[in-house]
Amino acid sequence: MASRQIPKVLARKVVAQSRLLKIEAVDLRFSNGEQRQFERMQGSGRGAVMVVPFIDADTMILVREYAAGLHEYQLGFPKGLIDPGETPEEAAQRELKEEIGYGCHTLTRLTEVTMAPQFFQAKMTLFVAEQLYPEELPGDEPEPLEKVTWKLDDVDALLEQPDFSEARSLTALLLMLRNKGR
Amino acid sequence: MASRQIPKVLARKVVAQSRLLKIEAVDLRFSNGEQRQFERMQGSGRGAVMVVPFIDADTMILVREYAAGLHEYQLGFPKGLIDPGETPEEAAQRELKEEIGYGCHTLTRLTEVTMAPQFFQAKMTLFVAEQLYPEELPGDEPEPLEKVTWKLDDVDALLEQPDFSEARSLTALLLMLRNKGR
Numbered sequence: 367m368a369s370r371q372i373p374k375v376l377a378r379k380v381v382a383q384s385r386l387l388k389i390e391a392v393d394l395r396f397s398n399g400e401q402r403q404f405e406r407m408q409g410s411g412r413g414a415v416m417v418v419p420f421i422d423a424d425t426m427i428l429v430r431e432y433a434a435g436l437h438e439y440q441l442g443f444p445k446g447l448i449d450p451g452e453t454p455e456e457a458a459q460r461e462l463k464e465e466i467g468y469g470c471h472t473l474t475r476l477t478e479v480t481m482a483p484q485f486f487q488a489k490m491t492l493f494v495a496e497q498l499y500p501e502e503l504p505g506d507e508p509e510p511l512e513k514v515t516w517k518l519d520d521v522d523a524l525l526e527q528p529d530f531s532e533a534r535s536l537t538a539l540l541l542m543l544r545n546k547g548r
Numbered sequence: 549m550a551s552r553q554i555p556k557v558l559a560r561k562v563v564a565q566s567r568l569l570k571i572e573a574v575d576l577r578f579s580n581g582e583q584r585q586f587e588r589m590q591g592s593g594r595g596a597v598m599v600v601p602f603i604d605a606d607t608m609i610l611v612r613e614y615a616a617g618l619h620e621y622q623l624g625f626p627k628g629l630i631d632p633g634e635t636p637e638e639a640a641q642r643e644l645k646e647e648i649g650y651g652c653h654t655l656t657r658l659t660e661v662t663m664a665p666q667f668f669q670a671k672m673t674l675f676v677a678e679q680l681y682p683e684e685l686p687g688d689e690p691e692p693l694e695k696v697t698w699k700l701d702d703v704d705a706l707l708e709q710p711d712f713s714e715a716r717s718l719t720a721l722l723l724m725l726r727n728k729g730r
Contacts, residue, residue: 489713508584531665
């Protein structure tokens with residue numbers, strides 16, 4: 367762990383706010399006396415989940431979804447925010463049902479990841495789902511997600527896929543492969 | 549690639565802005581006629597780089613840096629924005645010199661990743677650096693970064709490290725290991 371003392375927060379102020387997002391300026395004093403103002407996003411604190419689902423021992427299900435930041439369709443694993451009162455495991459089950467129409471009997475936690483922690487506090491728990499069974503829940507997407515199956519044997523092609531670029535999807539895939547010795 | 553037509557942008561408006569960050573609301577019409585407003589961060593479009601540096605065949609160098617979003621110190625690989633006029637390779641060399649005090653003779657591109665592309669357009673190119681030589685450039689950090697060496701043989705402990713959680717650092721590490729057959 368860090369050998370230094372964490373910087374002291376001298377002041378915090380919301381400097382910009384939209385319907386969904388809030389930007390905060392934080393005045394900090396580092397342990398060497400240096401003072402700086404940093405900006406960060408004030409998150410919901412809700413956390414998120416992502417799931418690598420296996421429809422059989424050799425086949426994953428991915429989804430292709432519109433990504434407004436890039437203004438492109440992107441391939442990735444089912445994911446979403448944890449609703450108030452839910453555990454990460456419950457959120458993972460719900461997102462599977464909403465996004466691909468399956469629940470699962472076996473849910474294995476891979477790890478928890480962060481994303482640009484200089485700016486964001488958001489944390490996402492990554493899971494592998496096996497022993498799927500059909501069960502649908504209505505989602506809130508503007509259009510049904512395109513489901514894409516991918517054979518584990520073709521995983522090198524997935525790693526080369528230009529629209530499979532999200533670091534959290536890559537981390538989930540690569541950790542799952544490492545754990546399976548693939 | 550996506551089989552659907554990309555949603556049509558009906559309107560765009562900056563709805564919140566701070567010193568560094570800009571939030572945009574985008575009105576979209578999907579190919580099924582459904583209309584939605586999405587929010588996204590308007591990026592600098594500059595791109596970023598991250599580098600896994602090897603000081604010898606078995607030893608990586610990481611840095612521990614304060615992350616304001618989490619208000620914690622985080623362990624990760626040297627990284628930074630690409631300056632105007634720089635190639636990703638030039639940015640990688642500069643960041644190594646600024647953050648750990650080395651240049652490198654061999655720089656190998658791993659892949660390009662995105663981060664929450666629903667909200668961000670930011671792209672980061674991941675590299676492995678080998679054959680390092682000492683050369684320092686001044687950085688703009690409020691305090692010198694703590695350098696941490698890590699043996700490749702101990703990589704499973706790194707994957708368990710709670711402050712090594714950033715998805716882009718994990719992707720860089722796991723892809724490097726896969727390419728090396730480790």
